[in-house]
Amino acid sequence: MQRLSDDELFDVLDGAANEEVVQRHHYWLKADASYHEYFTELSQMHNDLGALSIEVPSMAFENKVMHQWELAQARSLRPALTKWMPFLFVAIVSIISAACMLITGANQSPAPETGLLKQLNVNVPIIQQVLLLLNAILFLLVVERMLRKRLKQHY
Incomplete structure (x- = not known):
């Protein structure tokens, strides 16, 4: 049986994997200790990434960037x-x-x-x-x- 790729492992962690991939995953968890360690690290990283909030830039920063962009465009159009x-x-x-x-x-x-x-x-x-x-x-x-x-x- 072939080992799962990283994409397939993340599908398992997301709960989006099909039955065949889940069966292969369970097989490798029981059969290989290094696979079990790797999957544990990936699941921890997956949980940490899920807990992070996506930062939204402040409106002041966005307005400043847009203002600088307009100035740069105006200079290029002299x-x-x-x-x-x-x-x-x-x-x-x-x-x-x-x-x-x-x-x-x-x-x-x-x-x-x-x-x-x-x-x-x-x-x-x-x-x-x-x-x-x-x-x-x-x-x-x-x-x-x-x-x-x-x-x-x-x-």
């Missing part, structure tokens, strides 16, 4: 503008700097040179172009930060 913001910023800076170079390069009016500028041998139009470019970059940085803050508050 608009493409925030993902492409650095690239957009670099493109705008490039366009403005190229436009500033063209405008100031085409409109080369003689700058008033003072005695100090002549002594230092400084090229005033180049300084004007660099300062204009730096101002444009700073302006775009400020605008980009403002847009980022508004998009983060909105989403």
Whole structure:
């Protein structure tokens, strides 16, 4: 006669086993002491598991998990503008700097040179172009930060 599997033993403990399985079980209980010990351990474990209550998570925990899930979903659905913001910023800076170079390069009016500028041998139009470019970059940085803050508050 074949020994019972764990599933069949749990069916016996639950009272859901058929007659053939119950007969085999009684046979092995009388015939094998190790089977009897194993069945005693399983029955004790079965009783202990039956006595445990199933824990139900509290509503506060469930609400917190659901809130975090919604936040995670909202972050993943951010608009493409925030993902492409650095690239957009670099493109705008490039366009403005190229436009500033063209405008100031085409409109080369003689700058008033003072005695100090002549002594230092400084090229005033180049300084004007660099300062204009730096101002444009700073302006775009400020605008980009403002847009980022508004998009983060909105989403």
